[in-house]
Amino acid sequence: MGQKRAVLVGINYPGTEGELKGCLNDVARMRRCLVERFGFDEAGIRVLADADPSTPPPTGANIRMELERLVGDARPGDTLFFHYSGHGLQLPAETGEDDDTGYDECIVPCDLNLIKDQDFTELVAKVPDGCLFTMVSDSCHSGGLIDKTKEQIGNSTKQNRAQHRDRGIKPPSASCTCTSFLRTIRLAFESLGIHLPRRGHHQQSTQNGVNNEPDAKTDAANASVATTTNRSLPLSTFIEMLRDKTGRHDVGVGSIRTTLFYHFGHDASPKVKKFVKVMVAKLRHDDVKLDEEAAGHPHPHALVREAMEQDVHSVQEVMMPRNGVLISGCQTDETSADATTDDGVSYGALSNAIQDVLLAAGSGRRRKKRRAAVTNRELVVRARELLSKQGYTQQPGLYCSDDHAKRPFIC
Secondary structure, eight states: OOOEEEEEEEOOOTTSTTOOSSHHHHHHHHHHHHHHTTOOOGGGEEEEETTOTTSOOOOHHHHHHHHHHHHHTOOTTOEEEEEEESOEEEEEOSSSOOOTTSEEEEEOOTTOOOEEHHHHHHHHTTSOTTOEEEEEEESTTOTTSSTTOOEEEOSHHHHHHHHHHHHTOOOOOHHHHHHHHHHHHHHHHHHTTOOOOOOOOOOOOGGGSGGGSOOOOOOOOOTTEEEEEESBOOHHHHHHHHHHHHOOTTOOTTOHHHHHHHHHGGGSOHHHHHHHHHHHHHHOOSSOOOOOOOTTSOOHHHHHHHHHTSOOOOGGGSOOOTTEEEEESSOTTOOOEEEEETTSOEEEHHHHHHHHHHHHHTSGGGTTOTTOOOBHHHHHHHHHHHHHHTTOOOOOEEESOHHHHTSBSOO
16 A cells, blocks of 8 residues: 655745735645545645744745655655645746646745746656646636646636637747747846847737736625635735845836746746746857846856756646646636635635535445545535535636546545
């Protein structure tokens, strides 16, 4: 029998414009559930929570390290589980190799060092056959976080394809979209003290502007819920938080990725580093001149050299993630609720619904079967029904293979 191991991440962002209330409670409840219902050993569960000093801080680097360790040590027969409660964010597609939504779906670590959908895709592609990686993301825009995985329940993929077809929009080619980014990326590099030769002449499309961030919708909860907010960071709010984090007040739309790369360096998302390499390769001539950065800052040349050494490959070359299951809090164009009841109990709507569904499966006539199996499909269908009855508009999604949709949730 294989091992059961998990990574649980809860981020409330205390003291920031994006503060949430229920994420740590979600993680605490899931941890108890893994031990009491699914037989996980406490030693096999790693928790990262920003308001719990007894755990490692849930930075981008720490989350990636724990996930890489989770997958890297996996053997056939193992059960791997990842639960994330925190903010989700949408960014415009990086280089034209975009998904059906035209955006990159991301989770937002406590230090804002984004982890993106393709990062999860590449991670899950490493899961060995005979081993299953299940991911629950109680965050906004979470549909499709494991990119390239079949959508079993949801409408994000179908909706966006229909919108493209109705508008006569064809997915942009990589060369077209990269060209449209050149001017913006050049300005972003120059704002960081990196001067590249003049080649681009195109302005960035206004569709990537802050004002075009999808509207943040607050779900209407049932009467027992006093207040709800959503687990989405508007792009403008994220930019303000990134300015505070990095001390760079010139951060704006078009310079987010270069700022993340400049600030986090080696610890930045692999996709961010790949993006920087692609942009540098397109902008530089044989003789690129780089200026010294202001005193007290690292020389940018070393960072650019590191980006150029990254192994860049297209999305098409990423192996299909066969052994992953994603349960998303909502569709790519929706938000997930962070709720607080009248008596002060806070939680994520999806996380709470999952616990209710599992509890119901072990009660009543099935009490003697406290571990009565609930398939991934059944879990999402029942969670959708429960959330709808409670007045929420978010629609959880299921992304996995046909076979994995029929398998029990977690194990």
